[in-house]
Amino acid sequence: FDxxxxxxxxxxxxxxxxxxxxxxxxxxxxxxxxxPSRPDDNPEHLHLFTEADLRALLLAAGATQVKVQxxxxxxxxxxxxxx
Numbered sequence: 001f002d003x004x005x006x007x008x009x010x011x012x013x014x015x016x017x018x019x020x021x022x023x024x025x026x027x028x029x030x031x032x033x034x035x036p037s038r039p040d041d042n043p044e045h046l047h048l049f050t051e052a053d054l055r056a057l058l059l060a061a062g063a064t065q066v067k068v069q070x071x072x073x074x075x076x077x078x079x080x081x082x083x
Contacts, residue, residue, distance in 0.1 A: 001026055001027055001028065002027070002028050002029045002030075003027060003029055003030045003031070003032055004023040004024075004026060004027040004030075004031045004032070005031075005032045005033065006019070006020075006023060006031065006032070006033040006034075007032075007033065007034045008034055008035065008036075009033070009035075010033060010035050010047065010049065010054075011035050011036055011045045011046060011047045011048070011049070012044055012045065012046060013046070013047075014046055016047065016057060017057055017060065017061065020057050020058060020061040021060075021061040021062065023061070024058070024061040024062045024063055024079070024081055025062070027081045028081065028083055029080070029081060030078055030079060030080055030081055031058065031063065031077075031078075031079040031081065032077070032078055032079075033054075033075075033076075033077045033079075034071075034074050034075060034076050034077070035047075035049050035054065035074065035075050035077075036048065036049075036073060036074055036075075037049075037070055037073055037074050037075045038073055040073075049075065051068045051075065054066070054068060054075055054077050055068060058077070058079040062081070063079035063080060063081055064080050064081060064082045065079070065080040066078075066079045066080075067079075067080075
């Protein structure tokens with residue numbers, strides 16, 4: 001896949017590291033993700049990530065560059081992958 005998207009997914013996964021590693025592994029160019037940036041009342045949200053959390057998780061998964069921006073209440077992340 002050229003780009004793998006994980007939109008509003010990571011906060012629902014008990015251990016997001018392996019999921020991100022798989023996304024990076026199968027992506028030829030990039031991983032695009034979004035996640036909440038502030039607490040909410042959704043009982044299915046297992047995590048609240050900081051910008052540093054997301055950057056560290058993606059770099060540990062093998063991304064080569066991570067860009068993080070905020071939209072109201074959310075992180076928008078583009079992680080580049082080099083092959």
